[in-house]
Amino acid sequence: MHSCVQNAMLHLKPGEKAVVEQYASNADKAYKFKLLSLGLTKGTEFKMIKTSPFGDPIEIELRGYRLSLRRHEAEAILCTQ
Amino acid sequence: MYTIAIAGNPNSGKSSIFNLLTGGKQKVGNWPGVTVDKKIGKIKHSSVNADLVDLPGIYAMSAWSEDEKIARDYLVSCEADLLINVVDSTNLERNLFLTYLLKDMGIPMLVVLNMFDVAEKQGIKINIEEIEKQLGIPVVAASAIRKSDKGKILDSVAKIKPEKKTIKLPPQDENEYEILAENIYKQIENIMASAVKKGVYVYTASDKVDKIVTNKFTGLPIFLLAMYLLFWLTIGVGGLFIDFFKTIFGAIFIDGTKMVLEKAGAPNCLNVILADGIGTGIQTLSTFFPIIFTLFFFIAILESSGYMARAAFVMDRLMRFIGLPGKAFIPLLIGFGCTVPAFMATRSLENKRDRVLSVFIIPFMSCGARLPVYVIFAATFFPVGGTNIVFALYIIGIVLAVLTGLLLKKTVYKGSVSHFIMELPQYRAPSVKNATISALFRLYAFIKKGGRVLVPVIAVLAILNSVGVLEKAGKTVAPVFEPIGISKENWPASVALFSGIFAKEAITSSLNSLYSQNEKEVNIRTAFGDSKVAAFAFLLFVLLYAPCISAISASIREVGIGFVALQVSYSTVLGWSLATIFYQSFEGGSLFYIALAFAVLALFVGFVYIIKRFHGGTPLAATALRGKGADT
Numbered sequence: 001m002h003s004c005v006q007n008a009m010l011h012l013k014p015g016e017k018a019v020v021e022q023y024a025s026n027a028d029k030a031y032k033f034k035l036l037s038l039g040l041t042k043g044t045e046f047k048m049i050k051t052s053p054f055g056d057p058i059e060i061e062l063r064g065y066r067l068s069l070r071r072h073e074a075e076a077i078l079c080t081q
Numbered sequence: 082m083y084t085i086a087i088a089g090n091p092n093s094g095k096s097s098i099f100n101l102l103t104g105g106k107q108k109v110g111n112w113p114g115v116t117v118d119k120k121i122g123k124i125k126h127s128s129v130n131a132d133l134v135d136l137p138g139i140y141a142m143s144a145w146s147e148d149e150k151i152a153r154d155y156l157v158s159c160e161a162d163l164l165i166n167v168v169d170s171t172n173l174e175r176n177l178f179l180t181y182l183l184k185d186m187g188i189p190m191l192v193v194l195n196m197f198d199v200a201e202k203q204g205i206k207i208n209i210e211e212i213e214k215q216l217g218i219p220v221v222a223a224s225a226i227r228k229s230d231k232g233k234i235l236d237s238v239a240k241i242k243p244e245k246k247t248i249k250l251p252p253q254d255e256n257e258y259e260i261l262a263e264n265i266y267k268q269i270e271n272i273m274a275s276a277v278k279k280g281v282y283v284y285t286a287s288d289k290v291d292k293i294v295t296n297k298f299t300g301l302p303i304f305l306l307a308m309y310l311l312f313w314l315t316i317g318v319g320g321l322f323i324d325f326f327k328t329i330f331g332a333i334f335i336d337g338t339k340m341v342l343e344k345a346g347a348p349n350c351l352n353v354i355l356a357d358g359i360g361t362g363i364q365t366l367s368t369f370f371p372i373i374f375t376l377f378f379f380i381a382i383l384e385s386s387g388y389m390a391r392a393a394f395v396m397d398r399l400m401r402f403i404g405l406p407g408k409a410f411i412p413l414l415i416g417f418g419c420t421v422p423a424f425m426a427t428r429s430l431e432n433k434r435d436r437v438l439s440v441f442i443i444p445f446m447s448c449g450a451r452l453p454v455y456v457i458f459a460a461t462f463f464p465v466g467g468t469n470i471v472f473a474l475y476i477i478g479i480v481l482a483v484l485t486g487l488l489l490k491k492t493v494y495k496g497s498v499s500h501f502i503m504e505l506p507q508y509r510a511p512s513v514k515n516a517t518i519s520a521l522f523r524l525y526a527f528i529k530k531g532g533r534v535l536v537p538v539i540a541v542l543a544i545l546n547s548v549g550v551l552e553k554a555g556k557t558v559a560p561v562f563e564p565i566g567i568s569k570e571n572w573p574a575s576v577a578l579f580s581g582i583f584a585k586e587a588i589t590s591s592l593n594s595l596y597s598q599n600e601k602e603v604n605i606r607t608a609f610g611d612s613k614v615a616a617f618a619f620l621l622f623v624l625l626y627a628p629c630i631s632a633i634s635a636s637i638r639e640v641g642i643g644f645v646a647l648q649v650s651y652s653t654v655l656g657w658s659l660a661t662i663f664y665q666s667f668e669g670g671s672l673f674y675i676a677l678a679f680a681v682l683a684l685f686v687g688f689v690y691i692i693k694r695f696h697g698g699t700p701l702a703a704t705a706l707r708g709k710g711a712d713t
Contacts, residue, residue: 023259029145029255030145030146030500031500031502032255032258032259033141033143033145033255033258034140034141034143034145034146034500034502035502036258036259036262037140037141037143037178037262038140038175038178038502038504039174039175039178039266041259041262041263041266042259042263044266050291050295052295052300052394052395052397052398053295053296053297053298053300053301053395054395054397054398054399055398056397056398057394057397057398057501057503059295059394059505061284063174063175064172064173064174064175064279064283065172065174065175065504065506066284066504066505066506067502067503067504067505068390068394068501068502068503068504068505069501069502069503070397070501070502073500073501073502
């Protein structure tokens with residue numbers, strides 16, 4: 001079990017899973033609301049699927065659906081593998 | 082007679098259900114303070130006699146997103162007596178979040194498990210009674226493609242007592258909201274565990290397609306191909322019908338009106354006002370019908386198929402360089418055909434900031450109406466290499482667009498960026514019927530709302546033109562164009578530029594008719610002193626100056642008159658300055674004019690910067706917060 005790392009989501013390789021630990025203390029409010037509403041709550045498991053051809057945004061899978069977000073947006077979430 | 086509101090996630094098939102319940106007949110209305118169209122339909126079925134209001138597709142009810150704010154404000158207004166929540170049965174877990182939020186608001190509600198047939202095909206087994214029990218709200222399964230489900234849904238609606246209730250909104254404090262979200266998802270997990278049996282992994286098929294569509298190497302080429310197709314179908318095919326509408330509407334509203342007035346022996350001024358004025362206005366409006374319909378038809382097809390999300394996913398990084406999100410590519414592309422539908426297409430951008438930025442940049446995508454001007458001048462002055470001249474103009478337009486985007490991104494919009502966070506739905510077969518209904522709705526909204534501005538404005542311009550006011554204005558202003566290489570004798574060029582505000586195609590016809598009125602043997606070549614430099618400077622100005630009045634009207638509707646005035650003056654000043662610098666550098670030789678052009682440009686850019694710093698501080702720079710106040 002790796003320790004809680006910011007940007008851990010960005011280091012995931014396609015196929016790897018992680019669990020949401022908490023939100024970064026400086027996470028933008030608007031992003032946080034949206035990500036929470038979309039199901040990225042504490043303890044939620046998600047899987048990394050791929051990155052866009054240009055490296056950004058990334059695609060993850062959670063709660064049975066696919067979500068894409070920019071790397072900068074993904075920074076709001078701290079997770080563990 | 083009461084009001085039902087219909088709410089649901091994007092991609093939940095909400096509009097299909099809306100079309101199913103209303104029979105495709107829709108009216109357009111207004112959400113207070115925003116430019117988003119409000120879609121309203123009527124339901125008449127046994128005991129249900131109600132208006133159906135379509136709320137924007139939303140994931141939650143927070144105040145941080147414009148669409149969600151519209152839904153919030155609407156439900157708080159207590160206009161709705163009943164709520165239909167459309168849920169995607171193949172994506173229950175996340176869809177139910179909104180359901181819980183809506184349920185907590187207290188309005189009488191029915192949950193429709195849409196795409197139930199697709200879920201069944203995917204092996205998903207849903208225990209409806211169990212969900213009803215856990216939610217405490219009536220639930221009905223449906224599929225928008227089964228006509229009989231209309232009755233099924235409305236029968237359930239009839240059993241619910243509509244009532245205006247005081248709404249409880251979810252908390253806007255982030256810690257409270259985090260706890261709320263966690264609780265709701267816990268309850269949803271219970272439902273999923275007890276009432277839903279999972280089916281096959283649905284993304285297998287979509288992933289196969291995505292292997293090519295979002296592939297590192299094929300992703301961009303496929304996108305470009307898709308965009309080429311969209312452009313060709315919209316501008317190429319749709320454009321074929323422009324003449325048809327122009328002729329028919331011209332025959333009815335201009336010639337027809339003239340005939341009627343003549344028979345009635347009406348005074349000539351009435352003829353001018355009704356036939357030349359309003360008639361031209363209506364005719365001009367009609368020339369946009371085919372392109373607007375085809376554009377929104379194919380956009381709907383792209384959206385409902387699921388490809389649009391992939392396109393945004395692929396293009397986002399590139400587009401962000403000029404400060405725009407991936408989705409903005411389509412309005413920019415359409416701008417090469419016609420600016421009017423391009424402005425309308427900026428609707429799909431959720432953020433006002435993105436729409437304003439797009440409106441600034443789109444006119445630099447040289448529209449199709451300017452092309453005849455380029456071609457004629459290229460043929461006249463550049464018999465060799467004329468194509469390169471035209472191509473150069475397009476490239477200059479694109480370069481300036483990118484520079485403008487960068488300028489705005491680094492000054493006015495510094496630090497602010499809209500969200501990308503976006504769902505990638507499964508690929509689905511798009512519905513031609515729904516796309517048609519959607520395109521017709523957009524067309525209807527254009528006629529009703531856009532027409533309200535466009536027709537009178539063009540009517541006024543046409544009347545002024547027929548009494549010679551435009552010509553006088555052109556002659557008076559002609560001295561201003563001397564620095565860009567239009568000599569005093571060449572005042573028809575100045576007048577032609579004025580007529581270009583009407584419609585860019587009018588420039589060449591105006592030049593030709595004015596030159597032929599001259600006693601001397603004047604044509605385009607001699608009027609411009611046989612000067613290639615003067616010709617190119619003129620074309621530079623044509624490329625950049627104010628868009629036509631139809632485009633201006635359309636953009637006023639999208640972003641308000643303030644921004645439009647700014648854009649028009651910015652591009653016109655830019656055009657004048659660049660044309661002056663070019664002409665004077667290569668022929669005129671007047672250092673004074675060159676310095677003046679630079680000074681004017683610098684002054685203007687500085688002026689814009691200063692205004693935005695003082696006035697545009699928070700409303701424009703805010704990320705997702707958008708409400709009534711930010712609409713100036």
